[in-house]
Amino acid sequence: MEILVYGTINSVALALYALGFALVYGISRLPNFAHGALYVLSGFIAWSALNTLKLNYLLSIVLAMGVTALIGAVIYRLFLIRVRGMEISEIIASYAIGLAILEGLRWGGFKGMTYTLPPFIEGSVSIAGISVDYQRLAVIVIGAALVAALWLFTHHTRIGLALRGMAQDERAALMLGIDSDIMAVVAMGLGSMLAACAAILLLPLGNIVVESGYNVLILAIAVCIVGGLGSWVGAVLAAFLIGFAQILTVVYLGAHFQMVVALLAIILTLILKPSGLFGRQKELEERV
Amino acid sequence: MKAEPILQVREVTKTFGGIIALNRLSFDVFEGEILGIIGPNGSGKTTVVNCITGFIKPSDGRVLFRGNDITARPPHKIADLGVTRTFQIMRPYYSLPAYKNLVIPLFSPRARRTGGWRGGGRMGDRNTVGIDILEEIGFERDSYVPYKTTSTLPTGYLKRLELARCLALKPELIICDEVFSGLSMSEIASMVPLIERLQMDGITLIMIEHRLRELFQVANRVMVLNFGEKLVEGGAEEVMADSRVREAYFGSEKVEEVMVHA
Amino acid sequence: MSADKPQRRRERIDRGIKVRTGGIYALMSWREMAYLISPRVLLIAGLLLLPLVMPGMYWKRVISIVCIYALLALAFDFLAHYVGLVSLGGAFFVGVGGYLSALLNTKMGLSPLLCVPGAALTGGVVCTLLLMPCLPLRGVYFAIVTLMYPLFLARVIEALDILGGTDGILGIDSFPSPWLEQYFVIIVVLVLLFGLRRLVNTDLGLVLRAVKDNDQAVKASAMNITRYKAMAVFIASSIGCLAGACIVHIYMWAGISTFALDFSVLPIAATVIGGSGTLVGPLIGCLILVPVSELLRDFGTLRIVFYSLILLAFIVFRSEGLMIYGQRKYHQLERWKAI
Numbered sequence: 078m079e080i081l082v083y084g085t086i087n088s089v090a091l092a093l094y095a096l097g098f099a100l101v102y103g104i105s106r107l108p109n110f111a112h113g114a115l116y117v118l119s120g121f122i123a124w125s126a127l128n129t130l131k132l133n134y135l136l137s138i139v140l141a142m143g144v145t146a147l148i149g150a151v152i153y154r155l156f157l158i159r160v161r162g163m164e165i166s167e168i169i170a171s172y173a174i175g176l177a178i179l180e181g182l183r184w185g186g187f188k189g190m191t192y193t194l195p196p197f198i199e200g201s202v203s204i205a206g207i208s209v210d211y212q213r214l215a216v217i218v219i220g221a222a223l224v225a226a227l228w229l230f231t232h233h234t235r236i237g238l239a240l241r242g243m244a245q246d247e248r249a250a251l252m253l254g255i256d257s258d259i260m261a262v263v264a265m266g267l268g269s270m271l272a273a274c275a276a277i278l279l280l281p282l283g284n285i286v287v288e289s290g291y292n293v294l295i296l297a298i299a300v301c302i303v304g305g306l307g308s309w310v311g312a313v314l315a316a317f318l319i320g321f322a323q324i325l326t327v328v329y330l331g332a333h334f335q336m337v338v339a340l341l342a343i344i345l346t347l348i349l350k351p352s353g354l355f356g357r358q359k360e361l362e363e364r365v
Numbered sequence: 366m367k368a369e370p371i372l373q374v375r376e377v378t379k380t381f382g383g384i385i386a387l388n389r390l391s392f393d394v395f396e397g398e399i400l401g402i403i404g405p406n407g408s409g410k411t412t413v414v415n416c417i418t419g420f421i422k423p424s425d426g427r428v429l430f431r432g433n434d435i436t437a438r439p440p441h442k443i444a445d446l447g448v449t450r451t452f453q454i455m456r457p458y459y460s461l462p463a464y465k466n467l468v469i470p471l472f473s474p475r476a477r478r479t480g481g482w483r484g485g486g487r488m489g490d491r492n493t494v495g496i497d498i499l500e501e502i503g504f505e506r507d508s509y510v511p512y513k514t515t516s517t518l519p520t521g522y523l524k525r526l527e528l529a530r531c532l533a534l535k536p537e538l539i540i541c542d543e544v545f546s547g548l549s550m551s552e553i554a555s556m557v558p559l560i561e562r563l564q565m566d567g568i569t570l571i572m573i574e575h576r577l578r579e580l581f582q583v584a585n586r587v588m589v590l591n592f593g594e595k596l597v598e599g600g601a602e603e604v605m606a607d608s609r610v611r612e613a614y615f616g617s618e619k620v621e622e623v624m625v626h627a
Numbered sequence: 628m629s630a631d632k633p634q635r636r637r638e639r640i641d642r643g644i645k646v647r648t649g650g651i652y653a654l655m656s657w658r659e660m661a662y663l664i665s666p667r668v669l670l671i672a673g674l675l676l677l678p679l680v681m682p683g684m685y686w687k688r689v690i691s692i693v694c695i696y697a698l699l700a701l702a703f704d705f706l707a708h709y710v711g712l713v714s715l716g717g718a719f720f721v722g723v724g725g726y727l728s729a730l731l732n733t734k735m736g737l738s739p740l741l742c743v744p745g746a747a748l749t750g751g752v753v754c755t756l757l758l759m760p761c762l763p764l765r766g767v768y769f770a771i772v773t774l775m776y777p778l779f780l781a782r783v784i785e786a787l788d789i790l791g792g793t794d795g796i797l798g799i800d801s802f803p804s805p806w807l808e809q810y811f812v813i814i815v816v817l818v819l820l821f822g823l824r825r826l827v828n829t830d831l832g833l834v835l836r837a838v839k840d841n842d843q844a845v846k847a848s849a850m851n852i853t854r855y856k857a858m859a860v861f862i863a864s865s866i867g868c869l870a871g872a873c874i875v876h877i878y879m880w881a882g883i884s885t886f887a888l889d890f891s892v893l894p895i896a897a898t899v900i901g902g903s904g905t906l907v908g909p910l911i912g913c914l915i916l917v918p919v920s921e922l923l924r925d926f927g928t929l930r931i932v933f934y935s936l937i938l939l940a941f942i943v944f945r946s947e948g949l950m951i952y953g954q955r956k957y958h959q960l961e962r963w964k965a966i
């Protein structure tokens with residue numbers, strides 16, 4: 078029973094990590110290797126707002142989300158847009174940015190003490206005999222709401238539909254008057270904001286550590302690959318698969334092996350079904 | 366010339382999501398002939414090529430080459446058997462000089478086995494064999510043209526280069542995907558004898574074309590595709606006389622109106 | 628119709644001596660021979676003489692480290708520019724090579740001169756096998772997998788506490804003599820540099836470059852691209868493992884930090900600064916970056932921020948790199964020409 082509860086929580090967490098990455102990749106075909114860095118950065122901003130600027134919690138959260146979205150958009154507009162289309166350069170550039178942010182935070186930001194964000198609601202409730210804290214429940218509820226809101230946004234608002242159009246066929250979108258550069262910037266801002274949302278929901282469960290930047294990036298990529306690049310359903314399903322697999326290894330093998338599960342999942346997927354669970358074949362190779 | 370079928374396509378079907386690109390398509394290709402495949406845009410012509418040569422896996426059906434089932438094998442294995450193709454969207458190696466483009470296919474196991482075109486069984490220096498092939502295909506030997514960087518060559522030469530890349534493998538079957546498109550009248554006039562010579566050398570050709578007049582000069586048989594299905598198969602005149610073919614290209618209603626009000 | 632000032636444009640043409648020695652390839656005088664040979668002689672002589680010039684043990688060791696990074700950068704440049712595979716995790720090769728050499732040395736008692744080549748080749752096989760699943764796929768997957776392997780292996784070693792765990796493997800022999808240690812790496816670098824330059828101009832090299840440009844066409848030419856990519860990965864990972872084996876014998880210790888981020892990022896930065904695609908540019912880049920990074924050692928991980936920012940600047944603003952700029956100046960002359 079514990080496995081079920083913690084498995085679900087872990088899976089939702091993974092899905093949240095992957096959301097921003099999948100969005101940016103789906104829309105502008107940019108593998109954003111700075112995703113993990115933005116995650117940690119937003120946590121840091123929230124912490125600073127809370128403790129250094131002494132703002133109240135809600136304001137700090139909003140500030141973190143907004144600033145991270147802005148930083149993401151600016152990064153894209155200044156740097157990544159110049160290497161748009163050149164896959165190798167995109168990877169190196171976004172990796173370099175992520176590295177610069179993470180190692181910069183390691184050097185200048187986090188020293189010595191442990192940094193935490195307080196949970197939204199204190200206390201816990203007992204479900205089927207296991208005590209689960211409210212924060213974890215909040216993660217599930219808000220996470221699900223976020224996915225639903227995202228679905229509504231991309232299906233029913235003009236900007237959302239424009240983004241989906243770009244994801245499907247950029248040339249056609251250009252012909253319909255959708256400026257793909259601006260949309261790509263918007264997509265990056267949105268993806269960064271989602272990274273921030275994930276950070277805000279999940280960081281209260283533990284400490285803010287720079288290592289988690291790399292972990293988040295790897296897990297997000299693992300979920301996207303296993304689920305299939307470009308598929309929402311696949312990503313959610315993959316999140317649950319990997320999430321439960323991780324919890325099972327923690328229970329039976331030991332906590333150190335969590336990340337190994339993610340790597341094995343990626344390798345297995347690449348060997349058995351490279352396009353992922355629901356991915357489309359054409360993602361892998363160019364059209365003939 | 367009419368021997369047993371060298372290539373047999375049986376009930377090949379391919380769907381992309383909800384779209385049926387090929388619908389239970391079956392046809393034979395006989396050794397030594399030139400088969401033309403024509404049809405309006407979107408009728409699945411390039412998909413047929415991709416399915417035969419292994420770049421796309423058919424959803425259903427089989428492809429047999431000389432009796433061997435080659436369905437869904439990897440593309441390089443199929444090319445290794447002697448089934449080669451050109452690309453509709455040309456893919457030369459733009460940064461290399463023209464003759465160096467041929468070094469790559471000449472490096473393949475098949476070229477090494479067969480000695481490449483005119484190699485006579487032993488592969489010599491690949492650069493010289495490359496220049497020889499280019500001369501065969503119409504590049505002027507003693508000029509600087511074979512040494513020019515590929516990105517500077519005009520379309521006519523690039524199309525020939527695509528064919529040269531197939532020839533380097535000493536193929537048994539070449540599938541030409543819109544080889545006449547983008548060429549001027551004079552360039553086509555010099556390509557047609559080349560195609561005829563390839564046939565005389567014993568290569569079977571499948572030509573997918575839009576330029577019907579030029580195609581009918583070389584093709585022995587013609588097959589018409591529409592919406593992924595075979596409409597008609599036969600000689601050039603009987604195919605063009607068929608009303609279904611005209612409907613496919615022009616649409617049915619307008620023909621009557623134009624005829625009436627002319 | 629006429630403008631007030633005469634219009635000009637910039638024209639860039641090959642120097643006469645380049646056309647003679649390179650294009651037509653007719654060497655007719657000492658001057659022309661010197662034009663071709665002197666850059667190479669300069670490089671070789673410079674590298675060989677450098678240890679003699681350097682004051683003190685510390686800087687001599689820096690030269691060894693420069694060569695180690697140069698090996699990694701060479702491997703990266705070869706893979707990225709000539710095969711199209713971006714390896715974001717040079718540390719993976721270093722770690723595998725390092726640990727293998729350490730094991731060969733401590734567990735089997737072989738001398739370092741045997742361990743290093745042994746570890747290089749075995750490591751090459753191991754790394755190629757581990758990277759096989761992503762070879763048939765697009766370049767993104769290779770980048771992702773190479774990024775992750777060093778992070779994972781480091782954690783697995785820590786978690787399972789095998790191979791020395793967090794303490795690492797101690798008591799590894801160093802090279803028989805300090806001069807050997809110094810010159811072994813330098814000579815290896817020179818041999819591999821010139822060897823790879825020859826390789827990329829052979830037919831096999833052409834095939835690898837074709838795989839990078841246009842893999843569909845290579846497939847249609849009856850060649851199995853996975854096999855050729857695997858060959859290239861084997862070569863590059865052997866070089867990387869060689870570097871790792873050397874460094875383990877220089878420091879006489881192999882630990883988790885052998886998977887450090889430094890080994891992944893600095894080669895990429897060095898390649899981009901020095902001029903990617905030239906194979907000698909990465910070496911130049913390392914000659915610049917490694918001493919700088921030694922000077923910045925006090926700043927801790929700020930070093931990595933520094934490399935990343937330089938890397939970013941070069942990639943994004945598409946600077947051509949020092950070597951390419953240098954080659955252009957050497958081979959071509961620019962002048963203004965009236966229109």
